[in-house]
Amino acid sequence: MRYGATTAVDDLSLSVERGTITAVLGPNGAGKTTTLETCEGFRAPQDGTVRVLGLDPRRQARELLPRIGVMLQDGGAWSGARAPEMLRHVAALHAHPLDPVVLEERLGLEECGRTPYRRLSGGQRQRLGLAMALIGRPEVVFVDEPTAGLDPAVRRTVWELFDELRADGVTVVLTTHYMDEAEKLADRIHIIDRGRLIASGTPIELTRGGRHSTIRLVVTKPFPPGAPDSLKAALGADIEVTQLDELSLIVTGPADASTLAKVSRWCEENGVLPESLALGTRTLEDVFLELTGRGLEP
Numbered sequence: 001m002r003y004g005a006t007t008a009v010d011d012l013s014l015s016v017e018r019g020t021i022t023a024v025l026g027p028n029g030a031g032k033t034t035t036l037e038t039c040e041g042f043r044a045p046q047d048g049t050v051r052v053l054g055l056d057p058r059r060q061a062r063e064l065l066p067r068i069g070v071m072l073q074d075g076g077a078w079s080g081a082r083a084p085e086m087l088r089h090v091a092a093l094h095a096h097p098l099d100p101v102v103l104e105e106r107l108g109l110e111e112c113g114r115t116p117y118r119r120l121s122g123g124q125r126q127r128l129g130l131a132m133a134l135i136g137r138p139e140v141v142f143v144d145e146p147t148a149g150l151d152p153a154v155r156r157t158v159w160e161l162f163d164e165l166r167a168d169g170v171t172v173v174l175t176t177h178y179m180d181e182a183e184k185l186a187d188r189i190h191i192i193d194r195g196r197l198i199a200s201g202t203p204i205e206l207t208r209g210g211r212h213s214t215i216r217l218v219v220t221k222p223f224p225p226g227a228p229d230s231l232k233a234a235l236g237a238d239i240e241v242t243q244l245d246e247l248s249l250i251v252t253g254p255a256d257a258s259t260l261a262k263v264s265r266w267c268e269e270n271g272v273l274p275e276s277l278a279l280g281t282r283t284l285e286d287v288f289l290e291l292t293g294r295g296l297e298p
């Protein structure tokens with residue numbers, strides 16, 4: 001997708017499994033919104049192919065639109081409409097909508113009362129936008145920054161809603177630049193930067209794997225002399241072993257099951273009793289930093 005001279009989404013390939021929550025994570029301007037809008041049929045890519053539920057979002061929009069829910073980053077409601085009116089209007093456009101009263105209660109929309117959309121707070125607009133996306137019982141929901149600006153309690157409610165949708169077999173695709181949100185909610189995370197996909201995986205794959213992942217070994221009595229060298233020899237060339245003190249050391253390299261098993265075997269062969277043997281975790285921020293040399297925040 002190009003906007004004039006700007007290439008917003010470049011050679012990006014990803015797929016989403018039904019009944020899962022997928023997070024598209026990236027810094028401002030990475031191309032998240034553009035990617036979503038292309039899937040929703042709002043934008044026609046100059047190149048490439050998009051299919052949602054097997055349908056072309058532009059050419060087969062009439063067939064697709066009733067089956068998807070869309071929450072835009074902003075807007076989507078008439079400025080003079082009140083929240084209940086807007087929600088009932090959208091409900092009326094669907095064949096088998098949810099009960100608006102239930103969604104209003106769930107998302108605390110009763111507090112909007114008779115206030116027109118243009119005077120609602122940012123958080124109230126967000127919640128109305130989400131309710132509008134969900135009211136038609138969509139099979140796939142696209143939500144752009146669903147919890148930006150929401151207070152922690154409402155954020156948790158929204159997370160619970162997404163969990164329930166997944167349990168009902170609904171597919172959720174969301175963009176976020178909150179790492180904790182992606183880590184907590186998503187079955188799969190796609191990290192994009194400058195329009196390109198730079199990493200994909202489950203939260204655990206992304207945070208526990210990688211070049212700089214670590215294993216921390218703590219033992220019950222001091223290591224035998226030469227322990228780091230002997231452990232390194234047992235693990236192989238691309239792995240570093242650093243002794244921290246007489247009872248603990250760090251193994252840096254691919255922290256996979258095979259490396260863990262080798263560390264454990266080395267302990268057995270050297271009469272060392274591990275008190276703990278654990279994978280060190282990295283945050284998604286660390287992953288992003290490692291991949292791009294920059295932080296996620298602008």
Ligand SMILES: Nc1ncnc2c1ncn2[C@@H]1O[C@H](COP(=O)(O)OP(=O)(O)OP(=O)(O)O)[C@@H](O)[C@H]1O
Nearest residue numbers: 003006007008026027028029030031032033034035
């Ligand atoms: N309508 C437009 N016209 C021109 N350039 C645009 C337009 N929309 C987006 N862009 C540019 O395309 C790039 C990707 O923007 P996009 O909104 O998709 O990113 P994003 O990852 O969603 O960012 P954010 O987190 O800030 O919402 C940016 O460089 C942006 O300035």
